[in-house]
Amino acid sequence: MNTIITQLNDAVKNALRNIADALSVQFDDTPISDFIEMPKDKNHGDFATTAPLKLAKLFKKAPRDIAALLCDRIKSDASLAKILKKIEIAGPGFINFSLLDSTVHDILQSILHQGQNYSRNSSLLGQKILLEFVSANPTGPLNAVSARAAAVGDVLASLLHRCAADVHREFYVNDFGNQVNLLGKSLKARCLQLLNHSADIPAEGYHGEYLIDMAKDLILKYGHATTDKSEDFFADYAIATNVAHQKRDLTNYRVAFDEWFSEKTIHQNNLLEQNISALKKSNHLYEKEEKLWFRSTDFGDELDRVVVRDNGIPTYFMADIAYHQNKYERGYTRLIDIWGPDHHGYIPRLSGAIQALGHPKESFTVLIVQQVNLVKDGVPVKMSKRAGKFVLMDDVISEVGTDAARFFFVMRSTDSPLDFDLELAKKQTADNPCFYVQYAHARIHSIYDKAREQCIDISNLNPSDANLALLTDPTELELIKKMGQFPSIIELCGKLLEIHHLPYYLYDLASLFHLYFNLGKEQPHLRIIGENTELTKSRLALISALKNIIQDGLALLGVSAPTSM
RNA sequence: GCGCCCGUAGCUCAGAUGGAUAGAGCAACGGACUUCUAAUCCGUGGGUCGCAGGUUCGAAUCCUGCCGGGCGUACCA
DSSP: OHHHHHHHHHHHHHHHHHHHHHTTOOOOOTTOOOOEEOOSSGGGOSEEEOHHHHHHHHHTSOHHHHHHHHHHHHHTOHHHHTTEEEEEEETTTEEEEEEOHHHHHHHHHHHHHHGGGTTOOOTTTTOEEEEEOOOOOTTSOOBHHHHHHHHHHHHHHHHHHHTTOEEEEEEEEOOSSHHHHHHHHHHHHHHHHHTTOOOOOOTTSOOOTHHHHHHHHHHHHHGGGGGGSOHHHHHHHHHHHHHHHHHHHHHHTTOOOSEEEEHHHHHHTTHHHHHHHHHHHTTOEEEETTEEEEOGGGGTOSSOEEEEOTTSOBOHHHHHHHHHHHHHHTTOSEEEEEEOGGGGGGHHHHHHHHHHTTOOGGGEEEEEOOOEEEEETTEEOOOBTTTTBOOBHHHHHHHHOHHHHHHHHHSSOTTSOEEEEHHHHHOOSTTSHHHHHHHHHHHHHHHHHHHHHTTOOOTTOOGGGSOGGGOOOHHHHHHHHHHHTHHHHHHHHHHHTOOTHHHHHHHHHHHHHHHHHHHHHHOGGGOSSOSOHHHHHHHHHHHHHHHHHHHHHHHHHTOOOOSOO
16 A cells, blocks of 8 residues: 555656646655545545645646646546546546556465555654653552553553564663662651651652551561661662562553663763753853753743752753763663653753754653543543552552553553543443454454354465455455555554554444445345355455454554453 | 644544535434354434634635633752
8 A cells, every 4th residue: 555655646646747847847856755645435435635736826827727637637547547446537626536446456365465564664764763651750559541641551552563664662760869768767766666666758749558558578588777877778778679670561561661870870970960061151141149040041941040059960851861861871863751741841952952962952752641531331430649548550450451551551642641441441342442452353353253163274374375366345445455555554654653553444444344244244246255265265365364454453552352252 | 822733413523635405423213133253234314624714726624813621831850
């Protein structure tokens, strides 16, 4: 399908150049990279171009006249004649293209032939991308918002990889600073309390109950000697334990990071000093009120930002600058960060610092993943972090399962807040989109079982073994065309950094399959397994390609593809 | 006040580079089970794309203003 689009696009472009020459007008096609689009309405063919409408002014000719000229030239193209059934002018000046059935069969053949490589594309070849996501503070368990970020980041990484980018999944561990000290103090207080000493958790500290469990473990290990330990000991222990739990929960959730990057190492390796002098050198820092400021207003920020306080302690922002500079120094050419909505105000200053250090603005992208509203029985589930009670990632997963959780979290545009219906996600019915797609996969396997019962050899459903030309029903052709869109969906996701197109596509594809399957109920000649063995084999080849795409698509989402349900 | 995001059917949401009559699912109503899984499918109704201007042959999409909602506006991480 992609090659067909390219072929059509080139043909249209060439024809337009010829027409421009004949009309003696200057025509530069570079601003328009793509002349071919896919009409929403099937009646408008498989592809269309709006070039005549767009170029009417430049060519000083009526759109329909340009369309006529264009049409003539395209029709005389022998290589296009082999793939197109119909070329027609429609409406105010559209040109609609319809594919020959044999072209559609070629698409299926190509899908079967390429197997798991079908969706690979080279659109991002050569990009070395560092994708940082989740990066939740190691001061407690991961919550539902982190669960969304984790799913989004993981799936995005898989998609970028499929577009030939070199992707590194990274978790930034904030194991340094004031919050860490508070965590240590809070844990120590819990230990003391358990040993009947009087101790208060700092007001700004961590009051969550998980620290009590941690304290119990410590006491089991060290007994009364626990009280002798330093605050640093408690802090280190709490961080290490929390990070281990986060890793465990993420593993359950099928999210694996290539690297857990410790903030501490930024400080230990003097990276802050290096970056401060670099920024000083390029005149982006100044002193005021005994503090060191970064001139972020030069880069569109509302205010300049403090990077070193008057007590000499650098701010978190300064560490973050050093961290991001370090990413570039590790050889990454493109940085993508996934943040929560509460951090969007932070973008201009960090983007500014990155530019101040000499990196192109476009090399750094922040994706803001909007909030999650958990809904149960139509009522929002309250999430209050302050009281130390919040819905944990692990709670969501154990409630609805990893498959549904991941599917639901990536189903919506990251720009939009997400209403996560826990009841819906648990349902084993078609109302649940995750189930619906998985069910299509299982159903194909059940058809295989049936085929085996009838002693049809399905071990070798390759194109050479099936006469694909027998597939002539409109729904079959439509199904193949839909499958043909798979690579461009992957490419679109990678290009726009928008992953929700994939679950939507899989849903549509599954829907078309269920429709196709049901046709056979009223029209026995459309049953996949029928009297005619040759036709049956062709149809088995068709659903085999479909199975591969659904399986591959679900794998990209990190969702399982059951063979029976 | 300023900044970012959102506003599309009763509800939850899609609508890529502006294109043809704005689409799904849920909910409502009506149909299809001697089956390759009815765990599914088909049909019907449902819209001032928040409002008002503007750009354009053409706007849900781009621009300006306004209205409504969320989030943010730290020398916290």
